[in-house]
Amino acid sequence: MSQTDQNKVLIDWQELSLSDEEFRRARSRYKLRGLIPVMGFLGPFLLLWTVFLAIPMLWSIWLSFNTGGLIDEAKFVGFDNWSRMLSNDELVRSLKNTAIYVVIAILTVFSLALTIAGLLNSNKRGQNFFKVALYFPLLVPPIMAGMIFFFLTHYDMGIINLVLQATNHEKLNFLGDNPNALLTIVSLEVWRGLGFWVLFFLAGLQSIPSDLIDAAKIDGAGSVRRFRKISLPTLRPLLLFAVIIALIFNFQLFDSVQVLTKGGPVLGTTSVVWFIYKRLFAFQDIGLAYATSVGLLIVVVVLTVAAYGFLGKRSEN
Amino acid sequence: MSSKHPIGIDLEDLARQDALTRRAKSALSYFVLGLFVLISVGPILYVISPAFRESKSLFSYPPQWLPNSFYLGNFKFLLTETNYIRWGINTLIFATSVTLISLVIDTLAGYAFARMNFPGKKLLFGCILATLMVPTAALLAPTYLLVRNLDRWTFGLIGLDTFGGLIIPMTVSPLGVFMMRQFIETLPKGLYEAARIDGASEWRIFTKIVLPLMKPAVVVLGIFVFMQQWANFLWPLVITTKDETRVLTVGIATLQGQFVTNWGVIAAATLMTIAPIIMVFLFFQRWFVQASVAGALKQ
Numbered sequence: 120m121s122q123t124d125q126n127k128v129l130i131d132w133q134e135l136s137l138s139d140e141e142f143r144r145a146r147s148r149y150k151l152r153g154l155i156p157v158m159g160f161l162g163p164f165l166l167l168w169t170v171f172l173a174i175p176m177l178w179s180i181w182l183s184f185n186t187g188g189l190i191d192e193a194k195f196v197g198f199d200n201w202s203r204m205l206s207n208d209e210l211v212r213s214l215k216n217t218a219i220y221v222v223i224a225i226l227t228v229f230s231l232a233l234t235i236a237g238l239l240n241s242n243k244r245g246q247n248f249f250k251v252a253l254y255f256p257l258l259v260p261p262i263m264a265g266m267i268f269f270f271l272t273h274y275d276m277g278i279i280n281l282v283l284q285a286t287n288h289e290k291l292n293f294l295g296d297n298p299n300a301l302l303t304i305v306s307l308e309v310w311r312g313l314g315f316w317v318l319f320f321l322a323g324l325q326s327i328p329s330d331l332i333d334a335a336k337i338d339g340a341g342s343v344r345r346f347r348k349i350s351l352p353t354l355r356p357l358l359l360f361a362v363i364i365a366l367i368f369n370f371q372l373f374d375s376v377q378v379l380t381k382g383g384p385v386l387g388t389t390s391v392v393w394f395i396y397k398r399l400f401a402f403q404d405i406g407l408a409y410a411t412s413v414g415l416l417i418v419v420v421v422l423t424v425a426a427y428g429f430l431g432k433r434s435e436n
Numbered sequence: 437m438s439s440k441h442p443i444g445i446d447l448e449d450l451a452r453q454d455a456l457t458r459r460a461k462s463a464l465s466y467f468v469l470g471l472f473v474l475i476s477v478g479p480i481l482y483v484i485s486p487a488f489r490e491s492k493s494l495f496s497y498p499p500q501w502l503p504n505s506f507y508l509g510n511f512k513f514l515l516t517e518t519n520y521i522r523w524g525i526n527t528l529i530f531a532t533s534v535t536l537i538s539l540v541i542d543t544l545a546g547y548a549f550a551r552m553n554f555p556g557k558k559l560l561f562g563c564i565l566a567t568l569m570v571p572t573a574a575l576l577a578p579t580y581l582l583v584r585n586l587d588r589w590t591f592g593l594i595g596l597d598t599f600g601g602l603i604i605p606m607t608v609s610p611l612g613v614f615m616m617r618q619f620i621e622t623l624p625k626g627l628y629e630a631a632r633i634d635g636a637s638e639w640r641i642f643t644k645i646v647l648p649l650m651k652p653a654v655v656v657l658g659i660f661v662f663m664q665q666w667a668n669f670l671w672p673l674v675i676t677t678k679d680e681t682r683v684l685t686v687g688i689a690t691l692q693g694q695f696v697t698n699w700g701v702i703a704a705a706t707l708m709t710i711a712p713i714i715m716v717f718l719f720f721q722r723w724f725v726q727a728s729v730a731g732a733l734k735q
Contacts, residue, residue, distance in 0.1 A: 156638040157554045164545035164613060171605045172567050175578035182577055189581070235472055238465045245466075251721050252473040255480055258713050260667030262685040266692070266706045267479050269699070270486055276699060278482060281499030314476065318725060342461075364569075371571045374669045378689060392573040392670075399577055400674065409577055416574040423569045 176416065183413045186406030189399065200410035207407060212386045213394040220305055220390065221369045225362065228309045232316035237346055239317070240324045250321075253314040261311065265378030268307050297387035300380050304388055307375050316361070323357045324350060356429075363426035367419055391415060480710065486703035487511075494699050510704035519679040520705065523687035530602055530672070530683050531665040537607040538661050539654060546616025547642055551628060561617075568610045572671050579605055580674055601675050602683075606665060612657055619653040620646060652726075659720070659727035666713065684709050 137145060183200055185193040204210060235253070239246050259267065271277050272293035280290045293303045327350060335345050351358075373392040376382060382389040382397070389397075391411065398408030486494050488507050493500065514520045548554075549561055572579070583605065587595030594600035623646065631641045669685040676682050682690075688705045691698075717724050 154554060157548055157552050160544045160548035160552065160638070160642070164541040164608075167541065167604070167608045168564065168567075168610070171579060171582070171608045172570065172575070172610075173563075175575040175582060176567070176570070178578035178582070179575060189577075231472075235469065238469055242462055242465045242469070249469050249473060250725060251718075253476050254717070254721070254725065255714070256476050258663075258717055259480065259710050260669070260685050262667070262669050262689055263706045263710055266688065266702055267483055270483055270703060271479055273699075276486075276494045278499060285499055310475070310479070313472070367569045367571075371573050373573060377669070377673075378692065392571075395573060395576060396670070396674075399580075405577075412574050412577060416570065419569055419571060419574060420566050424566055427565060427568070 179409065179412050179416060182409040183406075185409065186404075189402060189405060196406060200406040203407060204410055204414070207404075209386060209389060210394055210407065210411060213389040213391050216301060216386075216388060217370065217372060217390045220301060220308075220372060221366060223302075224305050224308050224312075224369055225365050227305070228312050228316055229358075229361070229365075231309070232313055232320050235313075235317045236320035236324055237350070239321055241342065250318065253317050255314070256311045257314045259311065261307075261374035262378055264307055264311050265375045268303065268375075268379060272303055294380055295384055297384060300384060300388045304372070304375050304379060307379070308369070308372070312365075316365075319361060320354070320357075323354050327353050359429065360426055363422050363429075367422050367426075370415065370418065483703050483707050486700055487707045489700060491698050491700035507700075510700040511708070513698075513701050514704050514708065518691060518701075519682070519687065520684075520708070522679055523682055523684045524709075526681060527666065527683040527685075529599060530606075530668075531662050533599070533603045534606045534665045535658050535662045537603070538609050538612050539658055541607065542609065542612035542616050542657065543647070543650065543654065544642075545613045546620055547646060549613065549617040550620035551641075551646075552638065564610045564613060568614060572606075576670070576674060583675060597676055597678050597681050599681060602672060602681055606668065606671060609661065612661065615657055616650075616653060619650065623649055655723055656727045659723055663713075663724075663727070 182188065182193070184195060184197055186196050186200065187194050235249075239249055256264065269277070271279055274280060274290065274292055274295060277293065279293070283290055292299060294300050331349055331353075332345060335349055340348065371392055372390040373396065376388050376390050376393045377396075380388040382393050392415070395408045395411050395415070398404055398411070485501060487510055489500070489505075490507055490509065549557065583594060583601040584596055586601070587598075590600065592598065594604055627645055628641060631645055636644070667685065668683075669689070672683045672686045673689070676686065679687070688702070688709065691705060692702060
């Protein structure tokens, strides 16, 4: 009796078990079925990302070896665009302008924003009011900010020159002279970006444990010393991240140039993106625009990977 | 009544001095802060003045701070002689559509990356992360060509001078997916696992458990995307050539080209464009502040 029972169990087991082939098929079917909801969730984004980001990225690399293509047929020219990049005066000038702009803008806006964030952090009363007030320029699209700056810096109608005139000073040529024009654009971007970086650094400062600050206070460290010896070192990783993000943002300088100076006077405010835009849509030397785009692309991707790789390492520690 | 310290230091005097320097310091701080508030808000407020004055009076000397008459001609010109209203409606259509579409696809994709397992997940996420900050400017040419060619394949839905061509390419934001994934990962896993064991489908878990908890993240991302597209200039400039699809930023820029001397109209246009967003901001300032920092700080 026990013998037959055992047999029965064995037979059942064999019926239930799958052969290797069947097992493999079932496993892949199970895996595939698991992929269906994944594709449901990820599909829409993945489709759009592939079509409007991944494909254009690869396409732009191909384009950089071509010329034409916007109104006529594209023509393959090999490394010609790339080899001509550094001998193009306007591009070199644009790179130089963008570099000067990026350095001055980031240095100014960071030092101002750190100072203001420090002041706000130690003067709690009315903090919210100041946050809101400093935020206003961020609400103004760069194009409108450019218009607003016309009313400040226009040679004849700008309020600054009108006041200078009324107080018997010489009028300043903010937009029609070099390097004034570039500096005006820097001040526009600083004006617009300041509120953002204040909020950014304030969030960073507020994340510093207060017992660290209190201990230093008891030890008799003054506010400047506390800022230099405690706040700054604790903020350093965040600061590096901020610099990279700011580099990426500022490399895209275009809107204010288009509104305020159109690249002038005498190429004094041409930026990299302005250069790309002008080459593409004024239909002159399109190949150079293609190659420059890829250059910009590489810079941005490398900086992004650096920023987040760095940040990832920090959060692991 | 001064209490002398054994060594001879007047403690009360010391405290008084300390309070005095502290007050002086804080007064100085508030002065500096006030100065920056003036710098931030002043230029925006100043635009009110030229908006209510005739253009030729803008060049008047001595300078006029306040309009002496309440001249409405600039606004009238803007509303009757230009397509300002059309541009405004287009901007709303554009920014709202991009916001809604990217909110949907970003939360879905964020959920997939945070809570689902599939082969190649890490690699794919790495690829998407590398494209996190790729600007429109760097892909201007291929995206333009792509949209132009898509016209044929999408039966005119996505093409030059169409809303599809304007909106769809702007909905791809790896940053949004990244933010949503980071947020979902901070949600308690227990709830999710309990629902899973009870046999709930991913879709049910997503809609019944995760989505209700995501309200703050969705609002923050929504404001972030809307503000970005509201201010967008380069892409609309490239992709639209007609007033039917033109948005405010591009429209006002063309106004500058057409009426170089008519600065009053430009001031009125600037004012009319930023006034509504400032109103909205004053109502929802807490969310705006979060949204602006979230883009960079939400790690």
